[in-house]
Amino acid sequence: xxxxxxxxxxxxxxxxxxxxxxxxxxxxxxxxxxxxxxxxxxxxxxxxxxxxxxxxxxxxxxxxxxxxxxxxxxxxxxxxxxxxxxxxxxxxxxxxxxxxxxxxxxxxxxxxxxxxxxxxxxxxxxxxxxxxxxxxxxxxxxxxxxxxxxxxxxxxxxxxxxxxxxxxxxxxxxxxxxxxxxxxxxxxxxxxxxxxxxxxxxxxxxxxxxxxxxxxxxxxxxxxxxxxxxxxxxxxxxxxxxxxxxxxxxxxxxxxxxxxxxxxxxxxxxxxxxxxxxxxxxxxxxxxxxxxxxxxxxxxxxxxxxxxxxxxxxxxxxxxxxxxxxxxxxxxxxxxxxxxxxxxxxxxxxxxxxxxxxxx
Numbered sequence: 001x002x003x004x005x006x007x008x009x010x011x012x013x014x015x016x017x018x019x020x021x022x023x024x025x026x027x028x029x030x031x032x033x034x035x036x037x038x039x040x041x042x043x044x045x046x047x048x049x050x051x052x053x054x055x056x057x058x059x060x061x062x063x064x065x066x067x068x069x070x071x072x073x074x075x076x077x078x079x080x081x082x083x084x085x086x087x088x089x090x091x092x093x094x095x096x097x098x099x100x101x102x103x104x105x106x107x108x109x110x111x112x113x114x115x116x117x118x119x120x121x122x123x124x125x126x127x128x129x130x131x132x133x134x135x136x137x138x139x140x141x142x143x144x145x146x147x148x149x150x151x152x153x154x155x156x157x158x159x160x161x162x163x164x165x166x167x168x169x170x171x172x173x174x175x176x177x178x179x180x181x182x183x184x185x186x187x188x189x190x191x192x193x194x195x196x197x198x199x200x201x202x203x204x205x206x207x208x209x210x211x212x213x214x215x216x217x218x219x220x221x222x223x224x225x226x227x228x229x230x231x232x233x234x235x236x237x238x239x240x241x242x243x244x245x246x247x248x249x250x251x252x253x254x255x256x257x258x259x260x261x262x263x264x265x266x267x268x269x270x271x272x273x274x275x276x277x278x279x280x281x282x283x284x285x286x287x288x289x290x291x292x293x294x295x296x297x298x299x300x301x302x303x304x305x306x307x308x309x310x311x312x313x314x315x316x317x318x319x320x321x322x323x324x325x326x327x328x329x330x331x332x333x334x335x336x337x338x339x340x341x342x343x344x345x346x347x348x349x350x351x352x353x354x355x356x357x358x359x360x
Contacts, residue, residue, distance in 0.1 A: 007189040015152045023156040024057040030152040036092035040085045044069035047097035063088040069104040075136040078107035099124030106132045106148035118150035121159040123171040125231025140251025157221035169304045170258035172207045175230040177261045182233035183279035186333045199229030200286040211304045240334040242268035248326045255313045266298035270356035275336040294356040309353025320347045
């Protein structure tokens with residue numbers, strides 16, 4: 001018997017520009033469209049050259065460049081960025097780079113209300129969400145606020161050409177995690193499910209092509225297209241156990257963001273698989289009909305050189321129990337009951353890096 005349709009869907013108000021060369025050619029137009037005359041450009045150290053090119057393209061509309069973005073957005077880094085925006089009298093912000101840079105732009109928007117333009121150079125997906133995150137005293141807290149949703153997102157596949165293959169792979173799997181959790185989120189809808197399945201199909205198809213030919217602009221564009229869809233899914237739905245675990249591992253133990261998502265995803269999906277048969281069916285279609293989705297995701301990342309275990313990322317075995325306790329200390333929606341024993345077993349499997357096991 002079919003289940004009657006029952007859902008709600010709220011669109012996220014953002015304008016998308018997607019084309020090669022758009023970072024320099026379109027960003028000034030987007031700032032002008034929003035009426036911005038003094039924008040602060042923010043980025044991390046690795047992306048400073050690209051951010052400077054965007055700043056130069058903005059011309060007189062650029063009030064300054066702040067290159068201090070850091071992973072997981074430490075609160076002291078956010079404080080300095082807010083001070084920098086106020087010091088130059090900024091009326092808007094342009095974040096150029098990956099999740100760290102866009103996260104810092106969101107922190108500025110959250111504190112000041114300034115409109116944000118995102119120019120992503122990785123596949124993190126943060127640019128498509130109203131989700132913000134700050135790390136303080138070893139704990140990462142997140143929230144949702146419409147003020148941090150970028151008003152414009154400029155996707156330029158050329159910006160990803162310099163993204164090293166290892167980071168391309170882990171950033172791409174990070175994006176896949178957004179789509180995977182969206183498929184079984186409590187606030188999923190038919191449109192989100194379609195975007196999630198297509199996002200997974202596009203990203204998993206593009207990553208091997210990018211790894212084989214890093215300069216293939218078409219493959220890079222397909223990966224960025226997949227990241228856009230996966231990010232839009234994250235922006236429209238509620239995060240579950242997978243994202244909670246990654247926030248704990250990043251905020252409390254300093255593990256790298258994209259790599260942590262890459263390692264944890266197959267194990268978190270295996271944990272939830274018995275409770276989400278429709279999501280598994282959709283993922284199987286997107287992955288070419290595989291009958292073992294967690295294995296297929298782990299194999300995809302591992303075959304492309306991504307880390308396979310939390311031990312490789314520097315987590316200690318003695319950290320597992322602490323991480324599990326933190327992950328179950330807060331309530332959040334998840335399709336399968338979150339128990340201390342279950343989460344500890346999940347983390348132990350991810351720490352060891354063996355084949356994920358679906359345990360009903």
